[in-house]
Every structure is written in C-alpha cells, then in structure tokens.
Amino acid sequence: MSQEINENLDENQAANEQNDQVCEQNEQNNESELESQLAKVKEDLIRATADFENIKKRLEREKADALKFANEGFARDLLPVIDALEIAANIDGGDEIAAMKDGINLTIEQFKKCFEKYGIKEISTDGEFNPEVHNAINYIESADLPSGSIAQVYQKGYTYNDRVLRPSMVVIAK
Incomplete structure (x- = not known):
C-alpha cells in the first residue's frame, strides 16, 4: 500500500x-x-x-x-461711401451747395444701408429716457414735453447686434 x-x-x-x-x-x-x-x-x-x-x-x-x-466685406461695402464723399468734395461750378447736399445725403443713405447689413442700428430717441442706451448731458424745463422724455439729441447712438456701441447723447425734459 x-x-x-x-x-x-x-x-x-x-x-x-x-x-x-x-x-x-x-x-x-x-x-x-x-x-x-x-x-x-x-x-x-x-x-x-x-x-x-x-x-x-x-x-x-x-x-x-x-x-x-x-472685416473685408465691411470694408468693401464702405468703398461706395468713400466714392460718394469724393464726388461731394470735387464739385465744379453750378449750384454747388445743392449738389454737395445731394452728395452728402447719398453718403448718409449708403452708410445707413451698410450699417443695417452688418447689424448696426440707430438707437431710437423718441419718447422716454433709457439710461441703458441714452446718455443725458443736460436737463431743460419744458412745458410741451413730459418730465423724463428726450427733448433734444446732440449725438445719435448706435447698437451692434443689440450691444451698445455708443449711447445717444440727449437732453432730458424736466
């Protein structure tokens, strides 16, 4: 075993x-x-x-x-604005003032179209003062306007895609 x-x-x-x-x-x-x-x-x-x-x-x-x-597209769109300013600056003879006004008005319209295309909008200055988009630079007494409303605009303001680029400079009624 x-x-x-x-x-x-x-x-x-x-x-x-x-x-x-x-x-x-x-x-x-x-x-x-x-x-x-x-x-x-x-x-x-x-x-x-x-x-x-x-x-x-x-x-x-x-x-x-x-x-x-x-900004290439933006710059390209500003070229006609420069052209219109040059036309207004190089007026010869005739009714120069009327022609210059037409050139300047054409330039302003081209700027507005260009601004709209790129989301730049003018801030409304009709009605009440809004401290988010308006800058009050003075107050005046006014019997015609309600207190707190915009009486006068010194400089227009603009927004870019709903962001304030520059506030409007305004005078407020008391």
Whole structure:
C-alpha cells in the first residue's frame, strides 16, 4: 500500500510539474500577447495625438485667417461711401451747395444701408429716457414735453447686434 501511495504521489507530482509547465507557457503566451496589444495601443495613441496636433494647428491657421479677413466685406461695402464723399468734395461750378447736399445725403443713405447689413442700428430717441442706451448731458424745463422724455439729441447712438456701441447723447425734459 505504501508503494501504491508512493506511485500516486509520483504521478501527482509529475502531473503538477506538467501543469506548472503549461501554466508557465500560458503566462508567457499571455504576456507576449499583452505586450503586442500594448505596443499597438501605444502606436494608436501616438497617431491620434499627432492627428489631434495637426487638426489643432490647422484650426488655429483658419482662425487667424478668419480674424484677419473678418472685416473685408465691411470694408468693401464702405468703398461706395468713400466714392460718394469724393464726388461731394470735387464739385465744379453750378449750384454747388445743392449738389454737395445731394452728395452728402447719398453718403448718409449708403452708410445707413451698410450699417443695417452688418447689424448696426440707430438707437431710437423718441419718447422716454433709457439710461441703458441714452446718455443725458443736460436737463431743460419744458412745458410741451413730459418730465423724463428726450427733448433734444446732440449725438445719435448706435447698437451692434443689440450691444451698445455708443449711447445717444440727449437732453432730458424736466
């Protein structure tokens, strides 16, 4: 019986050694597989990082170009305004004052059209004083106007996309 036990022990020991060898091989296979997967992931990460940097640089170039040429259309639309002013300034003979007034009025109309196109609007000065868009520079006594209403406009104000560019300078009735 002890011989049988010794044989069983030897068989178990041999089986354990075989299992250990198989486990070692599996670990080595798993380790090399994991290393190849890690190398692939690293390569993918390097490529993704390079792609990201290239996209970032391209977007920065495009942003710089967009900022550089943002006002190109606005400037192009102002050229006819300059032309109208030059016409008004170079009047020869005839009824110069009437011709100059026509040139100046044409210039004002072109400015207004250009401003409207780009979201620049004149601030209304009809009615009540609004401290958000009007700047009161003086008060006057008025029997004709209710207190707090705009009596006179010294300088027109403008908004750009609903943001005040310059408030209207007004005189308020007391």
